Amino acid sequence: MLVNNRALLARLKAYDGPPARLMEVCGTHTMAIARYGIQQALPERVELVSGPGCPVCVCEPGVVSVAIKLAGRPGVILATFGDMLSVPAGAGSLSQTRAGGADVRVVYSPAQAVTIAEQTPERPVVFLAVGFETTAPAIASAVKMAKEKRLTNLSFLTSLRTIPPALRALSNDPEIKLSGFLLPGHVSVIIGVKPYQLALSDSGLPAVVAGFTAGDILQAIDRLLTLIHSRSSAVENAYPRAVDFMGNAKAQQLLAEVFVPADISWRGLGVIPRSGLVFTDAYKEFDALGKHSVLVEDELPPTGCRCGDVLAGRIRPTECALFSTACTPQSPVGPCMVSSEGTCSAYYKYGGGQVEK
């Protein structure tokens, strides 16, 4: 279905419903919104807020420190997605660790970690497995592959989170006054639309699944504003090209086979019940924590770091005293600035989506 941008833009500008605060919970949406200047296509009464949609940003620093520690052990190969390299944690960063001589390898697919482990059977391989539901099935598939190939030298240091519980927590938080949610299109490819209906049933906030082109985002916002205006609590799918109501059953089955929900802490947000994924008993042997006898320790955020408040949508990046002073992309204090999809990084690069004319 083609989108008529001109008419859509005019309709958005003409929105005269109640003031609306819309939260998106996907780092790729954060970037697309900044890159297309979407905020400017909206009237002043509609505000876009970034939520905790960046898996790199919400990964607990203690996990990064464990990755650094393991990378420093003799013979270990630490495989990671590229966006985790510069994340600052108590023990430093993986890129610093690599510069110091550790064997840290960037991969773009969890299947590569399996290949590395196969090619170097005498060396322990640890894959730092960070992501939301878009990535978790791929990781689950790699874990299953490892089991089938009997790779005893491969383990996974997981930091996996699920979106609907976070939405429930945010929608029920009285401090964060939201009118509705833009839902992450590719997470939804996996989980479908139904989990959001359950998560939002208490708060009654409407939500719309959105794709990632400018047209997709505008259409989804238009739909969401229509729902808000009519005081609807509906959850709708504006990305039917890729998202089915029931999601990807095969991916969901794989997830259920390898992982099980558990309470997990989100950097800056605290523990959100049943919002994490940990290994089922059948696959526990692949948990890096058990295999290498390490524990994730709590780490206090650096002084003055307000990533937590930013991630929860309580403050804008500019309201953090460190923003663009002590904390910049070149010298980030917290993960919101270092991740290419982080809220503060997007704000810094794109001027908060607003330009003075």
Next chain:
Amino acid sequence: MCLAVPAKVITIDGLDAQVNLQGAELSARLDLVEGVRVGDWILLHAGYAIQVLSEEEARETLELWEELEGAGE
């Protein structure tokens, strides 16, 4: 990290596929999808196909429809 891109399936060998996007070729795992054939389009994320798309759906995502009205100033 929701970055996922449409790509066309060129070859299939079991659960391994070679896919192509505008001349860029890379490999994709098919563990998460069903019934993929050569010539199909898939949505690729972290080296895995997470959805099968029709050609029309893929092209719309890639914004290859020039009919998409660009807005004026």
Next chain:
Amino acid sequence: MNRKEEYITLAHGGGGTRSWELINEVIIPSLGVESIPLEDSANLGNISGELALTTDSFVITPRFFPGGDLGRLAVIGTANDLAVAGARPLFLTLSLIIEEGFSIGELGQLLSSAGQASQEIGCSIIAGDTKVVPRGGLDGLFFNTSGVGEVAILPAPSVCGVVPGDELVVSGDIGRHEAAVMLARGAFGISGTLESDLAYVGEGLFSLSASGITVHFARDLTRGGLAMALYEAAISSRVGILLKEIDIPVLPQVQGLCSLLGTEPWNMAGEGTFIAAVAGGEGGRACDILRSVGFMQAQVIGVVKSAYPGARLGQVRMLTKIGTERIVPPPLGETNPRIC
């Protein structure tokens, strides 16, 4: 030199007879330059007029890529730097740093390529140096070229010369070289065949000038891409720049690679594409002239404005395809290594 010698040894860089043999039996013949007595310095003779001087090093991998190679790149890259400063390239130096064990055959091929490029451009390689480092000391082969040119466009284009009202003209599609090299390298598991845009841009610049178009500023779009080149101008000239997204020429293959990597074409390097600022109203004619000398995709892609409020030191913005105006982030320098 033993005709059967295949590999560079440390002795070839030692300054003795082996070096002498390498220069006379491989380097000079491969470059295609006249064999004359070698002095310690080259005499440039009497040159009147303003001169321009530039230098650049080339560490690209792979050394052979669709559309060019290290040798051709080393000459054209430096010649382009002169051309965008308004100078016709006259003389080049060529310094080699070679890893022990490097194939002499490959070295000869790359030097031939360099010699050929310099002949096409009409400049001479007249001085050079060769060093050999022990195996493992570097990856294969690095080139450095310095170039002297005669300034032929006056006033010379300058990064400080951009003024509000100017139009920005790009000579062709952007980001192609970096995309071609990444695909050739199979970076991120992505392979493909795309030709680099590697080409000498001098004819474009000098044609503009010869047609009476004043070029206020010009840059070839290398590392950091279009965004970096425009930020240099915006900051040095203290102006604002507004690009129009739908007018920027990008090949589908480059766009596809950018989508896969989550980056934008204006952050990616070319090696045969330049941006020029001309007076307001001249942009259309400039494009016609460029197209007439082979730059078929030349396009006006933006305008220069007074410095934006809150960004006195220079800022680049983009009018997106949905008609919104947003900042173009300056590249932070996390570009791919060894693309030029």
